[in-house]
Amino acid sequence: MSKRSIASFFTKLPETSKKPRLSSPAPKDASVEDVKKEEEDVEESIPSIHPSYPHPILSLPPHLLSFLATYQPPQPRQIKKPDLQIDSYTPFFPPSTAKSLYLFLRASLPFYRVTYSIKRGDLETTVNTPRFTTVYGIDSHSIFLNPDSNDGGDSVDGEKRVLVDSKTKKTLGSERYRACVCRPRPIPQCLEVLKNIVERETGEDFNFVLVNYYASSEDSISYHSDDEHFLGPNPTIASLSLGTTRDFLLKHKQDKNQTLKLPLSNGEMVVMKGATQKKWLHSIPKRSSTVTGSWTNGGRINITFRKGVEIACTGNYYRYNVGSGPVYRWNSGKGEMEIWGDKSVKKAALGDGTGTQD
Numbered sequence: 133m134s135k136r137s138i139a140s141f142f143t144k145l146p147e148t149s150k151k152p153r154l155s156s157p158a159p160k161d162a163s164v165e166d167v168k169k170e171e172e173d174v175e176e177s178i179p180s181i182h183p184s185y186p187h188p189i190l191s192l193p194p195h196l197l198s199f200l201a202t203y204q205p206p207q208p209r210q211i212k213k214p215d216l217q218i219d220s221y222t223p224f225f226p227p228s229t230a231k232s233l234y235l236f237l238r239a240s241l242p243f244y245r246v247t248y249s250i251k252r253g254d255l256e257t258t259v260n261t262p263r264f265t266t267v268y269g270i271d272s273h274s275i276f277l278n279p280d281s282n283d284g285g286d287s288v289d290g291e292k293r294v295l296v297d298s299k300t301k302k303t304l305g306s307e308r309y310r311a312c313v314c315r316p317r318p319i320p321q322c323l324e325v326l327k328n329i330v331e332r333e334t335g336e337d338f339n340f341v342l343v344n345y346y347a348s349s350e351d352s353i354s355y356h357s358d359d360e361h362f363l364g365p366n367p368t369i370a371s372l373s374l375g376t377t378r379d380f381l382l383k384h385k386q387d388k389n390q391t392l393k394l395p396l397s398n399g400e401m402v403v404m405k406g407a408t409q410k411k412w413l414h415s416i417p418k419r420s421s422t423v424t425g426s427w428t429n430g431g432r433i434n435i436t437f438r439k440g441v442e443i444a445c446t447g448n449y450y451r452y453n454v455g456s457g458p459v460y461r462w463n464s465g466k467g468e469m470e471i472w473g474d475k476s477v478k479k480a481a482l483g484d485g486t487g488t489q490d
């Protein structure tokens with residue numbers, strides 16, 4: 133089992149634990165045996181449960197946890213351009229670990245294909261988000277606490293966690309997040325572990341984890357910047373890539389001569405800092421063809437870690453990353469996402485179909 137208990141992942145290691153840095157272990161490809169072991173491990177883990185989840189969310193298997201417990205990422209390379217500051221980890225996680233994380237998260241997380249309408253003048257158009265998404269977390273005005281825990285309510289895991297005001301620790305009524313499309317969701321163990329490693333490495337605090345799943349070359353995100361007021365000025369955003377390599381394109385908002393292309397491969401992470409969001413746009417464009425016949429099934433997972441400092445952040449993130457449509461789950465037999473609505477599909481995935489749906 134792991135050298136650190138699962139609970140210890142929920143406590144940040146002191147900054148000094150960052151040194152000395154070790155180079156990452158030599159990448160290796162997971163064998164059939166490894167995959168079998170992963171499947172057995174998954175059965176042993178206690179899932180994260182919360183009434184806001186559509187279903188229990190599997191926890192990371194012991195072999196991944198024990199590796200991550202002592203893992204030190206290699207030093208990043210600093211990319212500097214006018215008004216742009218990026219720390220680039222090539223990779224952040226060794227490819228074999230990134231592959232396990234990719235397969236695990238794709239199989240475990242509920243995803244959504246969000247649609248929303250926008251008004252351009254008098255014309256109302258429906259936008260179909262061209263990728264699968266999901267989000268966990270809450271802005272810094274509130275925190276999830278377990279009122280029954282014996283560690284002063286600090287335990288972040290457990291189905292009894294309720295939202296409280298971060299200053300007064302008073303339980304919130306329905307008022308603060310009344311505009312949300314669904315109940316805000318605490319970060320499940322499998323993503324909390326990753327968030328804590330990224331926080332330890334970057335020295336930042338994050339309270340949101342957003343996940344994109346690009347199922348094929350057709351899935352994309354168009355040019356945008358994550359410079360919303362609810363992230364505060366000059367937000368730091370850490371962005372981890374798992375699975376198929378996709379191009380990350382950046383362009384300066386004013387100076388058309390300033391561009392950057394980073395092919396992000398399995399296990400890489402970019403940390404965007406300073407004026408990057410204010411001054412630059414970024415995108416993952418569609419590709420001409422999908423890579424098939426690989427362990428990725430041509431897909432890519434992107435995880436961004438962010439800090440929302442205004443209440444409005446929570447409503448916005450759940451609106452555009454969960455929405456009010458059906459839940460999708462990975463079907464390993466078919467090798468694709470499918471709507472997780474049918475009772476028999478739920479039963480096959482969970483055994484008894486427990487969990488509620490917002």
Ligand SMILES: O=C(O)CCC(=O)C(=O)O
Nearest residue numbers: 344353358371416434436
């Ligand atoms: O998939 C990526 O690497 C970028 C995702 C992104 O820009 C976003 O979610 O805001």
Ligand SMILES: [Fe+2]
Nearest residue numbers: 356357358414
């Ligand atoms: Fe973005």
